[in-house]
Amino acid sequence: MPVLARLKGFQKLVTVEEAEKLFFANLEIKPLKAETVPLRQALNRVLAKDILAKEDLPRFDRSAVDGFAVKAEDTFGASQFKPKTLKITTATAIKGGEAKQVWTGNPIPNGANAVLMIENVKRVNDEIEVWTAVVPGENVSKRGEDIAQGEVAVKAGTRLKPQHLGLLASLGITEISVYKMPKVAVLATGNELVEAGGKPRKDQIFEANRLIIASLCQELGAEPLDLGIAKDDLKEISSKISQGLESADVVATTGGTSVGASDLVPTAVNAIGKPGVIVHGVAMRPAMPTALAVINNKPVIILSGNPVAAMFGFEVFARPLIFKMLGVKHEARPVVNAKLTRRTATALGRKTFVRVRVFQRGGEFYAEPISAKGSGVISTMTKANGYVVASENREGLAEGEIVQVRLFDVLEESDQYV
């Protein structure tokens, strides 16, 4: 058997589940404090307190259709063969034998208890002929039918979508309490890195990880702070991470494994405070060198310098962390079950994140594995629109196997309607 010669940090890889468990056992993560924002600036924010309806919605009995408000009893027995006749009134209340024209959303006039759809009557001068009977309550939106006074309209922990904002606006609400956005300070490390716009030497590359991590944070509703680029220097790295810990709720770093010192960032973190590095080396591919640390109850996510590995490390460890801070349940990515178009290799003993492109053909979903030599090839992420997670005990996924794909980009146009 080959002798393991990895540096100490990687001698024992822990599973993804163990890593999560260890990390969160060493952190006391609660949603951040709440702040008040105008409702119209609250899209995608997370509600911090249950909102109760202060009044019924609808506020009064309303017509659900265009038609005529009537006493249901007056229509009983009406049919195509034996229509009933009602007199049209414009009074505020109706009496027996009368009907009042109403449009969708209009209050039901006093005396009426149902609405005849305009399609089911024939207007003849100031009368209508009724062809169908209605029962009491038919085509009426009862006061409080949507939300009754005192009911919870939207629960704390809800990520506010257009429909939630609409419901809250319908209740007359103009400002709400939402959880603050977690601040994530992002640091890239590495002597080989040059800021975009600069001139790289022959052995240098443009730094791209900060923008990737910052954008992933924005997508989740977290606020990225930029710590810039640190050289592969313990003091510089420590100083920037300390700065991040002061100004942010989370620090995320990339790199620090590329100049012969695999433990550079973890060592820098351990020098700052306790408990320090909790996990270093995770049984996953890509993103094996991910490390997780805690300093004075603030999390530090130490990601690979490889952009693809950094993205998957973020996906697995930073996402759930940010959700906890945001006060939302873990928001699963959209998933789709798809048939694998060809066999693909996975790493036995590692949780393997297989990049795939999902497409639809003849109503069936297919997942095409995106092949690449190195996990560092970032164009694999722009070619893929999702990934499949293969368990540690799999040695490859089979052609034709149905896999569950988590989507991180849109599907190609599917059939518009079923």
Next chain:
Amino acid sequence: MPVLARLKGFQKLVTVEEAEKLFFANLEIKPLKAETVPLRQALNRVLAKDILAKEDLPRFDRSAVDGFAVKAEDTFGASQFKPKTLKITTATAIKGGEAKQVWTGNPIPNGANAVLMIENVKRVNDEIEVWTAVVPGENVSKRGEDIAQGEVAVKAGTRLKPQHLGLLASLGITEISVYKMPKVAVLATGNELVEAGGKPRKDQIFEANRLIIASLCQELGAEPLDLGIAKDDLKEISSKISQGLESADVVATTGGTSVGASDLVPTAVNAIGKPGVIVHGVAMRPAMPTALAVINNKPVIILSGNPVAAMFGFEVFARPLIFKMLGVKHEARPVVNAKLTRRTATALGRKTFVRVRVFQRGGEFYAEPISAKGSGVISTMTKANGYVVASENREGLAEGEIVQVRLFDVLEESDQYV
């Protein structure tokens, strides 16, 4: 048979497909002009021009792993039983019989053509014992392997996700050309409407549609402009819509069907210019009273005053329109196939949009129809996380039927891994 007594606009409902066809036949919609933005402000914007790689990515042959760069030929025949020995060098180039330590991302030293993984060697003082042979190119990310100079890195029309920004940053790009965001002017109409914060009379309601439509626009990457609330008054409506046509690329209105004048907004629009209303009344449920108009090649989407119908009218007609202006392909919502938990009614002759809540149980997806009397009940939209589209020829969907659900909110937590 009941006599149809609908007002003229609704006498002939057109199908959704006919409505789309008529609408787009009367509009010459092109992506908007491009503008230059810093790459770091480009998340979710749409690229207006293909971006070609100005140089190879990676910029040089790089090690894909942590290990030792070697001449592959020196390892041929190495095995556990017959290890080969190589001398460690720190020189910039290696000669036969030598190995140089490299970390992921390091340039491959001159003279080397492969990298031995650190796990597969044993270091003994200034030598390594090699247990496995490597072939030339093994564990090397070749220059240009990700993107070759001159290749298209990201195509025009791509909605920029974190991975696209990362790829562009890797190429040293700092600013890009994106399509301008379509401006959508949003007007609510109705005497019954009161601005949030105001005091509604007994028969009035809080206006909520503008915020819903504005938020839907924001989700798509369009910029909403607020035209406020217009009374049910032809002049006021015409004037506000004209104002919207001057300042925006699209006008969206809600309401104007609730005070006995089903054609109020369409009439106002027809008075402004040509060709005017193209479609009025669509064979769909909800959102039947939707109208589509064009004035001097600018689209006006006339939505129902009912918030749920307004949302579905927007979904079906405004979404594809905005995508065309944004220069992206229609972005299908995430879909999931799910088993319907119970029979649900649909309207024969109408395309029916059935709101459902999708949940996962034992690895299977289920769709629970959200029941409600009136389509106007907006809490049905906050209870649902997706919808099913039933064809015009369906009379109800069956319990246990597998339906394709389009998601407009997150799924509850699914199993974290497959």
